[in-house]
Amino acid sequence: MTAPARVIGYQHAFSALCDRRLVQSMYGECDVLLERVLLTLHGEAHTARRAIEWKLFRRNFARYYESEVYPRTLSQTLAPYLQQGHLDLPEFGFRVNINLSADIAGIDRTQGSQEETDTLVRLTRKFSEGATLFHSTRDRDTVREEVSAALAEFDEAFLTPSKLRRELILKRIESGAAVEDDMPRDILSVLLANRDKQDLDDNMILREVAFFMQAGAHSSANALTHSFHEITQWCQAHPDDAERIKVDDAFLQQCLHESLRLHPASPVAWRKASEAFTLPDGTHVEADDNVLIDLMSANVETAIFGEDAARFNPHRVVADRIPPFGLTFGIGIHTCFGRDIAGGLGQGKDPSQAPHYGTLTNLLKSLLQHHARQDPGNPPVPDAATERRNWGQYRLLIGGAFSAEEARRDRT
Ligand code: HEM
Numbered sequence: 001m002t003a004p005a006r007v008i009g010y011q012h013a014f015s016a017l018c019d020r021r022l023v024q025s026m027y028g029e030c031d032v033l034l035e036r037v038l039l040t041l042h043g044e045a046h047t048a049r050r051a052i053e054w055k056l057f058r059r060n061f062a063r064y065y066e067s068e069v070y071p072r073t074l075s076q077t078l079a080p081y082l083q084q085g086h087l088d089l090p091e092f093g094f095r096v097n098i099n100l101s102a103d104i105a106g107i108d109r110t111q112g113s114q115e116e117t118d119t120l121v122r123l124t125r126k127f128s129e130g131a132t133l134f135h136s137t138r139d140r141d142t143v144r145e146e147v148s149a150a151l152a153e154f155d156e157a158f159l160t161p162s163k164l165r166r167e168l169i170l171k172r173i174e175s176g177a178a179v180e181d182d183m184p185r186d187i188l189s190v191l192l193a194n195r196d197k198q199d200l201d202d203n204m205i206l207r208e209v210a211f212f213m214q215a216g217a218h219s220s221a222n223a224l225t226h227s228f229h230e231i232t233q234w235c236q237a238h239p240d241d242a243e244r245i246k247v248d249d250a251f252l253q254q255c256l257h258e259s260l261r262l263h264p265a266s267p268v269a270w271r272k273a274s275e276a277f278t279l280p281d282g283t284h285v286e287a288d289d290n291v292l293i294d295l296m297s298a299n300v301e302t303a304i305f306g307e308d309a310a311r312f313n314p315h316r317v318v319a320d321r322i323p324p325f326g327l328t329f330g331i332g333i334h335t336c337f338g339r340d341i342a343g344g345l346g347q348g349k350d351p352s353q354a355p356h357y358g359t360l361t362n363l364l365k366s367l368l369q370h371h372a373r374q375d376p377g378n379p380p381v382p383d384a385a386t387e388r389r390n391w392g393q394y395r396l397l398i399g400g401a402f403s404a405e406e407a408r409r410d411r412t
Contacts, residue, residue, distance in 0.1 A: 004270070004290035005283045010326070013298035015280045018332030022271035022291055029133040029140060032148050036204060037211040039334060042274075046333070048198060052190050054337070056104070062340040063356050065100070070359055073099045074366055082370060082399045089228055089394040090383075093221030095121055096363065100341070101216030105209045106188025108162045119157065120213075126150035127214040135266070135387040154213075155206050159188075163205075166192050187212050219265040220342050224363055225391045227259035230312045231364070232374060241314070246368055253344055253361045255314040260325035260343065261305070262312060266388065267296040269330070299326035372398045 007016045016022055023042045027034045034040050038049050077096040081087040098121050102109060109116055130147035133140055166189050172178035183189045191198075191205050200208075234255070235242035245252050270292055273285040285291060300309040304322055318324055325343060329336035336342075344358025357365075374380070375395035383392030 002290075004292040005279060005285050007279060007281065007291060007293045008297045009281075010298040010301045010304045010322075012280050013293050013295060013327055014331055016271065016291065016293045017269065017327065017330060017334070020333065021274050021277055023274050024270075024334065025272040025290065026134050026266070026268075026270035027131065030130040030144060030147060032144055033127055033130040033151065033207055033210060035207060037208050039211065039215075052194050052198070053187055056185055056187065056190065057337055057340075062345065062358070063353075065103075065341055066344070066356055066359060066362065067354070069103065070100070070362060074362065078366060078370070085400050086375060086395060086397050087372075089225045089396055090221050090391055091121075093224035093363070094125060094217050097217040097220045097359070098124060098213075100220075100359065101213045104186060104216050105212040106162055106166070106184060106186030107158050107209065107213065108165060110161065119153075123150045123154045123158075124210075124213045124217055127154075127210050128218040129385070131211070131214050131218070132266075132386060132388065134270070136385060137387060138385055151206060151210055154210060159206055159209055162188055163192065216338060220338070220360060222265065222388075222390045223256075223260055223263065223342070223360055225394050226263040227256050227360065227364060228367065228372070228396075229380065229391070229394070230259040230262070231255050234312055234314065249357050249361060249365060250346065250355070251314065252364055252368075253346060253357045254316075254324065256358075256361050256364060257324040257343065258312055258314045258316060260328045261299045262310075263389075264295045264299060264326070264328040267294070269293040269295055295327050299328065367396070367398070370399050372396045 007013050020043070024040050027040050036045070038046065038053060041049055074096060077092070077099070081092060095117065098117065099109075101107075101124065102120065107120070109120070126146055127150060129136065129138075129143055133143055136143055166184065169178055169183050170192060173180060173183065183193070188205070188209050191200055191208060194200065195205070231245065235245065241251075245255065270290060273287055273289045273291060276284070276286045278284050279291070299305070302309045305318060305326070306316060308316075316324070323329075329339040329343065340356075340358070342358055342360050344361055345356045373396060375397050378393075378395035380391050380395070381393040383390040385392070
């Protein structure tokens with residue numbers, strides 16, 4: 001492969017992500033999962049799929065989810081960890097968000113048991129491995145086979161029963177025995193209702209639902225671990241902020257956004273030129289040339305984020321038009337559906353409405369309230385299965401009293 005054209009800096013990366021002549025190309029390694037899912041579609045097919053699915057995320061969905069559903073899910077998931085007194089943060093982050101994923105994707109959890117959640121977490125983690133195959137350090141054929149097996153298991157155990165239930169409701173709506181509001185509000189329902197119009201076969205529906213399962217859990221789990229790490233380090237050096245963070249949710253959200261900026265889900269986005277044209281920085285590309293959009297360089301550009309852009313600083317002030325998390329949720333054509341749910345919207349323009357801080361700030365808040373802290377006996381371990389700079393294991397102690405040793409460390 002010839003070297004790709006490299007798009008560097010915030011404005012150029014922004015323009016490239018919005019340019020319809022650049023086609024998504026980072027996910028072709030795992031067609032078994034990602035062929036023609038929303039993330040890899042282009043042009044009219046992408047616009048049509050996005051239009052039907054995006055409807056779910058309107059009508060104040062993020063606010064509703066955060067205030068009505070998430071607190072229950074969070075406390076239920078946290079309870080056993082509080083009892084045992086320790087947790088692994090990437091695993092916990094994935095587990096707590098699996099419910100969000102399943103609710104959005106349209107996967108029923110009929111048993112509601114621990115084993116059922118374990119299975120769903122295991123399968124969805126495998127889908128994540130497939131979705132990030134481009135950066136995997138494992139043998140790619142082996143991963144593809146594992147993803148294929150996980151899809152088959154997911155289809156039988158979860159998708160088929162969820163599909164049957166929704167198909168029955170659809171039939172009842174057609175016959176007038178039920179109304180549209182009786183249909184669950186999720187991706188699977190949308191796909192089933194539009195399967196003829198959008199030419200969606202069973203395999204396509206399986207891939208799209210599995211893709212949403214991993215999209216809702218994977219990046220959030222990594223973001224949670226990165227932000228906890230950054231916050232811990234910052235608070236050790238800034239004791240006043242360590243107190244503030246416990247009571248000031250808006251400040252905690254700023255910490256989260258700052259960490260998201262420094263740790264984009266993927267440091268790069270790859271695209272392929274669909275025709276010959278000139279990129280905003282003057283580089284000419286031919287049709288089929290690869291283009292690498294350097295999101296990391298965009299997120300640490302000093303002209304936008306200040307001289308200390310490469311460092312974590314939750315007191316950073318950026319211009320109104322710039323999101324504090326930079327391009328971490330993408331922008332333009334493939335902008336993340338989960339941006340407002342995960343990252344929150346803050347106070348918003350209407351002061352009479354409660355501020356919306358997002359699921360990740362809520363998660364961090366809950367961990368801090370329960371005195372979550374790094375386990376001194378188990379230092380964090382980077383994830384060796386990917387080139388992305390994520391944590392594979394990050395052990396925390398949670399709840400209970402500080403040990404004498406911890407108290408001493410805390411004071412120093
Ligand atoms: C911290 C959490 C998250 C991060 C950092 C993140 C990041 C991203 C990024 C960078 C993209 C665009 C990829 C590209 O342009 O190539 C994307 C797309 C997407 N994300 Fe997220 N995401 C997060 C959470 C979520 C959640 C909770 C959902 C749940 C629904 C979600 C659903 C999606 C979907 C459906 C797309 C594809 C949109 C399209 O192709 O039109 N994400 N995400």
